[in-house]
Amino acid sequence: MGDGKNLTPIPYLKDKYSGAPERLRREAEAARDRLFSNRTLPPSQPRKGDPIRLPPGVSAEAFESAIQDLRGAIGAENVQITDQALVDGWYVESPNTHDAFHIVDQEGLVSSAVVYPGSTADVQAVVRWANRHGIPIYPISLGRNVGYGGAAPRVPGGVVVDLGRRMHGILDIDGENASCVVEPGVTYFRLYEEIQARGLPLWIDTPDLGGGSVLGNAIDRGVGYTPYGDHFANHCGMEIVLPNGELLRTGMGAMPGPNGTDNPTWQSFQHAFGPAVDGIFSQSNFGIVTKMGMHLMPAPEAHQSYCFTFPRDDDFEQIVDLIRPLAQRRILGNIPQLRHVIEELAITGKRQHTFRLDGDTNANRQLTREEVHVAAAGLPLGECAWVFYGTQYGDRASIAAQLDAVKAAFAQVAGSRFFLPEDLPPSHYLHDRARVCAGTPVLRELDWLNWAANGAHLFFSPIAPTRGRDARRIHEAIVAAHARHGFDLFPTLCVAGREIHYITNIVYDRGDAGAKARAVRLMREMIAECAAMGFGEYRTHLLFADQVAGTYNWNHGALMRFNETVKDALDPNGILAPGRNGIWPRKYRGKGWELGADDVDMKVIGPKL
Structure with a gap:
């Protein structure tokens, strides 16, 4: 089935709003061919x-x-x-x-x-x-x-309700205000290409893959990697259809502009007078956002991407403690990533079995630590355990000073090594991270999916404090859970000054019912075990939303009772995305739709008749 023949032409932006940019033609074709x-x-x-x-x-x-x-x-x-x-x-x-x-x-x-x-x-x-x-x-x-x-x-x-196909307009790009207004179907690819075509000195902030919706990612509180990496924090002004069909504008958009125009400060100031309501339309089912303003980043004078490697798995706790003051003092220029070296293997686009020392192509097991380190030794960064990817911004003198401070901190880890993009071959992942951290959307992260046949993935995304001892606790729990269920662990830590997004990517074969069942059990166990330690997910797959929402149960579930009260007031007929993010309207609530920690087969989604 995977001979690559008779494939339809890849859609590109010149022909389709959701296509790939022409500049990535070679990468898109290669990525598709590898996957197929x-x-x-x-x-x-x-x-x-x-x-x-x-x-x-x-x-x-x-x-x-x-x-x-x-x-x-x-x-x-x-x-x-x-x-x-x-x-x-x-x-x-x-x-x-x-x-x-x-x-x-x-x-x-x-x-x-x-x-x-x-x-x-x-x-x-x-x-x-x-x-x-x-x-x-x-x-x-x-x-x-x-x-x-x-x-x-x-x-x-x-x-x-597919909002993207016919609602994909870039309604405004304001070069002076460094902002834009977009509809749901505008991708990071398309916004980037439009800004380049206009010759504006502005950057967007993009996630690892650039084909997603700018608006959709922001209201799901997704993140990127420039100083504007908190996407929802950098939105400004929304137009929303409420569940009864009424239209609402948030922030300064609630005040009409002169002569029927939009308010001139709608994309300048996020709030209005009275309660700030924007937040209840993120990760909820309280309304449909049809327009959103986003702040854009003025292009800096210069930027420099780099990476550090650290030799031992046990360096993890010290690395996190070194990152914290650098991030809190804003010496680190962006939202950096700390990755385990196994991800250096996965991003090559090769199948997992190619790295096994016994040559077995059928065994359903994790790579051993020895196999990971032997394989890593043959890659450009060499044998190591952890890789830190960062980027600095500003003028060249300030970047040099920032890098000196970062180097001095990481030099405290014995055996750490520093790399610039020019130290590594053009195919190395650092070059792709440099593009993403400069606001240029790419496709490279698709190569992960080739780790398994019929590659698919599921994210487990808890939050932990930026403290080595807390990071170690959550890491050890996730390591143990992956070992129990036979999945390789791909930890990507987006590390800020006070919190870590610990992104776990579970790669599985969607043609293998057994692998899917193991992935479900793994997710259920990690949600419960991490919540017991006080670490909750910031975002999750829709089938695990009930369980995750149930872990936020302080004061006997006061938060969910509030969400349900708002839901029932805005959506009394329960028609808008029931169950999204674990929020069920009265029509469905308590009638067998919720899925909890014990729901692992999920052969029937909904009431058992």
Whole structure:
């Protein structure tokens, strides 16, 4: 299945809003070919169940009547029934019907239909339609939050509202204000290319992969790697369709501008008068964001990326304690990454078995420590245990002074080594990190997926204090859990002055039911064990959201009671993304939809009939 023949042409930005940029043509083709060469699953599979997965409690006749009503509201060509074979595709050609990285059965979380609104008014029409017919809707920007559920609706049979296909306008780029206004379908690739085309001295902040939605990533509180790496903190002004179809603008946008124009300070000041409500529309199901302002970074005079290596696994605690004061004093210029050396192997795009000393291509096991270090010794950075990737910004004199301080700190770790990009071959990952840390979106992180056949991944993303002893506790728990379930551990630590995003990437074969089941058990155990130590996730896959939300249970779950109160007030019919981020409306609450620590098979998502 993976011979690479008969592949459709890759879409590029000149032809499609969600495509890859032309400058990455060679990388995109190589990434796709590697992924497809490692596949044993067919491109698509016949549906096993009913041709259409109906929304819960909705008959086929009622659904058909509702769909006709929806087609009349926004155009028949903008409503697509999900009755075809499901295609997982790949990152640049990802599905909007289900999760391409399905951790349960491919049809376990599938939509009944996909609708394509072309304007805020269309979104309002879709929301009002959902209220009339009692059908759950699930909005997505692009469905590329891979590792967290993709485009799948949390309630199977829900109608996916694909905001990206027809709402992908860059509505404004203000060079003087260093800001922009975008619709949900604007990718990091597209925003970057537009700024370059206009010749503006502005940077965007991009995650590791550049094909995601600028708006969608921000409201899911994603992160990047420049000084503007906290994406939600750098949003400014939102336009939101509420669950009853009413329109809301947050911040200064709540005040009309002169003569019917937008308020001139809407993208200048995040707040307004009274309560700051923007936050309740991040990681929630309280509204659909159709426009968002984002602050952009004025291009610095210079920047310098680099990496350090550290020789021993046991250096970990000391490294974290050295990073903390550097970050708190803002000597470190960006949100750096601390990675284990096994990730140097994975980013080569090679299969896991190629690094086994016994040559066994079938054994389902972790690499041993010896195998990791032997393989690392043959790579450009040489044998080591940890790799720190950082970037400094400013004028050249200040960068030199900053680097001197960083070098002096890390020199306290015996055997540490320092590398600049020019010290390493052009294919080395440091060059890609340098692009990302300079606001240039890339595709390199796709190479991880080749670690397993039919490569898919699932993120476990807890937060820990930037203290060596705390980092060691969470690290040891995650190491032990991975060993129990036979998965290689890929820890990426995004280390700030006071907290660490400990990003764990579980790579599995989505064609292997046993591997998927082990990944689910691994996730369930890590969520529970880390929460018991006080470490909670900041973001999670939609099937684990109930369990994660349940760990934030101080004062007998006061936070969830508040969220449910807000949900029921704004969405009394429970139509908007029920269950997203663990928030269920009254219509579904306590009726068998919630998934907890004991739900490991998940063969049925929803009430057990």
